[in-house]
Structure formats: structure tokens, C-alpha cells
Amino acid sequence: MSQIERFMLDDQPAPVSHYCHVVKAGDRIWLSGTVGMRPDGSAPDDVVEQFEIAIGNLDRALRAAGGRPEHIVKVQVFLTDVNDRTRINPIRQAYFGDHRPASTLVEVSALVTPILKVEIEAEAILD
Secondary structure: OOOEEEEOOOOOOOOOOOOOOEEEEOOEEEEEEEEOOOOOOOOOOOHHHHHHHHHHHHHHHHHHOOOOHHHEEEEEEEEOOHHHHHHHHHHHHHHHOOOOOEEEEEEOOOOOOOOOOEEEEEEEEOO
């Protein structure tokens, strides 16, 4: 069995439950859901600004485990308003570039904190 590494990142919002930001086992990386919240617990009102923060949090977590955007094979996006997809999509496209991971995007009634509008989780496989 591969060694399991767990990463807790100081530049990420503290977990609100019993989990870590990233788990790596062998060549696989699992990224816990990241939200548009700053480390101090604040979040902008705008979903686009929240998505920018969330994708930045996801990227820092991925890189802490040795990954890069092109290693992501599956991404899940949770929005409190599915109509915001068109607003956040340009940021997704800029982040992934030509790489297109498998993806799921769903509308949810709420996230862990009422101010949050978006959450992203992902899985990656290293080359």
C-alpha cells in the first residue's frame, strides 16, 4: 500500500469539520472542497470573486501535494445558483487552459456557511 500523506495548509480557511485540505497516496491526489473564503473567514459577496478565491485555494492545495492543473482528472463544482455557471466559466477556462478534466457541476441549496456561493473539489493523478 502507498504511503498516505495529509496536508493542512496555513493559507487556507481552517476546516470546519474533521478533514484535511489534501490527501496524497502514491500518484493520486484528492483535494477537499475549497470555497471562496479567505483564511480570515471573510468572503466577497460576488460569486465570481468567490470562484477566483476558491480556484486559487484549490491550486495552492494541489501544488502542495506536487500537482499542477493538468494533473486534475475530475473536478466537481457546487453552485448555489446554477445560472452563475456562465459567469465563472471564463475563470475555469483560464485555469485549465487546453486541459479538460472530467467535470460535474450541480446546484445545491446551501454550502457550509450561508455567505458561500461556490465550492470546488477535485482529483488528480501525477504523471
